[in-house]
Amino acid sequence: MEGNRKKVYRIAGHMLVIGGSGTSELLERMGCFVPFLSEESSACPDLTIETDRILPSVPGILFYESFLEIGHLRIYKGKACFLCSLQSSDGYNSFHLLCFPGRRKVLTDSTSHPDLLRFGFWVAYNISFAMQRTIAIHASVITCNGKAVLFLGESGTGKSTHTRIWCEHISGAVLLNDDSPVVRITEGYPLVSGSPWSGKTPCYKNEAYPLIALVRLKQAPYNRISELSVLRALGAVYPSCPPELMGDIELSDAICMTISDVLQRVPVYILECLPDPDAAGLVYQTIFRS
Known part of the structure; x- marks a missing residue:
């Protein structure tokens, strides 16, 4: 992640560093994340989210599936990681997140769909901080x-x-x-x-x-x-x-x-x-x- 593409957010006391030009721009346009922007240094984040990536293929076992208003959600558990797969209701948009709670890191691919991005980050936040009494x-x-x-x-x-x-x-x-x-x-x-x-x-x-x-x-x-x-x-x-x-x-x-x-x-x-x-x-x- 290049420095000028990083954004620092503070949500419930946890510092998140989110990188990726397309995703950063979409977050700002959505507005809901803007109040949580922080001017702090990004040197020691509680969670790093690297977006707009090509995700590696990770074998996993499906442990949750649901059809929501925004689309189809599936969550798989792999070795020391979780894969969240979202498909929009119309089938034209998708978003995938790979969460590594032990490494305090999340990798995602790209999406232009605000609802998928918002909900995907919600799932990633919960997975990443559940062990930290959150x-x-x-x-x-x-x-x-x-x-x-x-x-x-x-x-x-x-x-x-x-x-x-x-x-x-x-x-x-x-x-x-x-x-x-x-x-x-x-x-x-x-x-x-x-x-x-x-x-x-x-x-x-x-x-x-x-x-x-x-x-x-x-x-x-x-x-x-x-x-x-x-x-x-x-x-x-x-x-x-x-x-x-x-x-x-x-x-x-x-x-x-x-x-x-x-x-x-x-x-x-x-x-x-x-x-x-x-x-x-x-x-x-x-x-x-x-």
């Missing part, structure tokens, strides 16, 4: 009074609606990320950071806050909140972690250890609720006034 969780997160609250739930449960109600009706509540915030254990404590991955809501903030609570949403004709036992809390949080990594024992174990660290410090609640301000007020009173 996971991107499927959640919508607000900050309030200098703390972060993660709202979990299946797609369509109303996470985005609930956090929007918070921002409209709870003084000081601000949206940090609406789809894939990053949780990282730092000195024993969980921090929540914004990320370049925020679903359909363009909310890309390079900020981090202590995690004060996790709340799993469940639609109901009433509003009721209950704190979960550790066992039930694990069952509430685990489904919101990247399913793309769960087929590998080492990655899955690393995620479970991170969840365990979170549960030692942070309460998890189940909120059975209506999509109304009273539900947001109930959570606020429980978490911030208890």
Whole structure:
């Protein structure tokens, strides 16, 4: 990578150096990575991503496959590496990434498809940092009074609606990320950071806050909140972690250890609720006034 083609990014405290002229230009045009650009030296990165490469042929075993809105995803495990293969829904675009977690390196070929690039980097980020107590969780997160609250739930449960109600009706509540915030254990404590991955809501903030609570949403004709036992809390949080990594024992174990660290410090609640301000007020009173 030539020096003038390198870009330094800082995501959830991890330094990434991304090289490759075509990819760097596409990242800047996309906008979601721009808030995470850093002026730091690229001498000691936590992860180096070399793009626009001709990838070597690596034998591997398929351990994850899914048909997503953006296309077809397959992940293979090779010797000390993972290969991520993405094919767009129309079949005209593809993107391949070769991840070496032990070497802190990712190699990719080229793509002009923004969604494939964005999602491919999300997969590579999770694979590369799972062993470092870092996971991107499927959640919508607000900050309030200098703390972060993660709202979990299946797609369509109303996470985005609930956090929007918070921002409209709870003084000081601000949206940090609406789809894939990053949780990282730092000195024993969980921090929540914004990320370049925020679903359909363009909310890309390079900020981090202590995690004060996790709340799993469940639609109901009433509003009721209950704190979960550790066992039930694990069952509430685990489904919101990247399913793309769960087929590998080492990655899955690393995620479970991170969840365990979170549960030692942070309460998890189940909120059975209506999509109304009273539900947001109930959570606020429980978490911030208890």
